Amino acid sequence: MIQLEGISKRYKNGKLVTTAVDDVSLTINKGDIFGIIGHSGAGKSTLIRCVNLLERPTEGRVIVGGTDLTALKSGMLQDARKRIGMIFQHFNLLTTATVRANVAFPLELAKMPRAQIRTRVDELLKLVGLSEHGDKYPAQLSGGQKQRVGIARALANNPHVLLCDEATSALDPQTTSSILSLLLDINRQLGITILLITHEMNVIRSICNRVAVMDRGRVVETGDVLDVFLKPQTQVTKDFVAQVADTIDPGHFDDRPEGIVVRVHFIGEVTYEPILYEEVKKTGATFAILQGTVSRMKDTPYGQLVVELRGSAADTGSVLEGLRKRGLDVEVIG
Numbered sequence: 001m002i003q004l005e006g007i008s009k010r011y012k013n014g015k016l017v018t019t020a021v022d023d024v025s026l027t028i029n030k031g032d033i034f035g036i037i038g039h040s041g042a043g044k045s046t047l048i049r050c051v052n053l054l055e056r057p058t059e060g061r062v063i064v065g066g067t068d069l070t071a072l073k074s075g076m077l078q079d080a081r082k083r084i085g086m087i088f089q090h091f092n093l094l095t096t097a098t099v100r101a102n103v104a105f106p107l108e109l110a111k112m113p114r115a116q117i118r119t120r121v122d123e124l125l126k127l128v129g130l131s132e133h134g135d136k137y138p139a140q141l142s143g144g145q146k147q148r149v150g151i152a153r154a155l156a157n158n159p160h161v162l163l164c165d166e167a168t169s170a171l172d173p174q175t176t177s178s179i180l181s182l183l184l185d186i187n188r189q190l191g192i193t194i195l196l197i198t199h200e201m202n203v204i205r206s207i208c209n210r211v212a213v214m215d216r217g218r219v220v221e222t223g224d225v226l227d228v229f230l231k232p233q234t235q236v237t238k239d240f241v242a243q244v245a246d247t248i249d250p251g252h253f254d255d256r257p258e259g260i261v262v263r264v265h266f267i268g269e270v271t272y273e274p275i276l277y278e279e280v281k282k283t284g285a286t287f288a289i290l291q292g293t294v295s296r297m298k299d300t301p302y303g304q305l306v307v308e309l310r311g312s313a314a315d316t317g318s319v320l321e322g323l324r325k326r327g328l329d330v331e332v333i334g
């Protein structure tokens, strides 16, 4: 649905050149909720603004729904942009217009007849749970409600893609979670592909299926959220994963003298099966749990256990083999 090919964006200020985005290529599939995470200054905002050409990349191509936006003349680009909705951290609502008027705005620009606009606005307000608030002004709404207006407005022209620029960063945790649920519903019910940027791993974990990690203008890691989350490769990704409290602090188990220390990853329904117990029981080995967690990423349960396996080398070896045969990812870490 979105293909970014070799995107770079450089800003020139006199003799100073800042490279905000440095040769980024990404493929975002139809139906994905794709998250880009990075620290402040990593280039996320610049990159997401390149997708609808609010920023024109210095180099590279942006292909959305098969159309190369970077090759379009301005009239055609305006049309293509209607298929790309966008929401913002600070909502960007018209403060002197009511909720209805804010949502109607892109429809008026698209010259939709008045009666149709009324029906469409009703539909959109219902979708985002604001049917009772249509005649209010933005100042009379909470942050979460303002973002719902932003979402309704972004969806007005039936976009294929929704871009979310730090859409929950100005919201408290509870409101964040209600907006994230709404985005997930929109993705599922309307099949809209979502590309979001954030500096919070929790946002990625709650709703994204794919993630890219940005650092100093470059994508340093990309993949399925579960893979990246459970096996972060770079330090910057490890730091983001550590933001989420239920991950296990690596590497404090090397002082266990008696046995071998093993990290077992569970993904999916096996998380709730007594596999470890069953495999250990077949042998003369025993185990002690040193640390463990079970959680959920989007709809997938997952868990990690760090256990010390005690017993003869043959017994512990056969436990490891048994666990691997049953599809678990097992690492000996001490």
Ligand SMILES: Nc1ncnc2c1ncn2[C@@H]1O[C@H](COP(=O)(O)OP(=O)(O)OP(=O)(O)O)[C@@H](O)[C@H]1O
Pocket (backbone or CB within 6 Å): 011, 012, 013, 018, 019, 020, 038, 039, 040, 041, 042, 043, 044, 045, 046, 047, 199
């Ligand atoms: N218009 C501009 N002119 C010059 N430099 C810019 C411009 N916009 C962004 N930059 C620089 O590009 C780099 C990336 O900025 P960008 O806002 O894309 O990062 P970010 O990851 O979105 O950070 P934040 O979360 O703080 O917005 C920064 O060094 C920034 O100072």
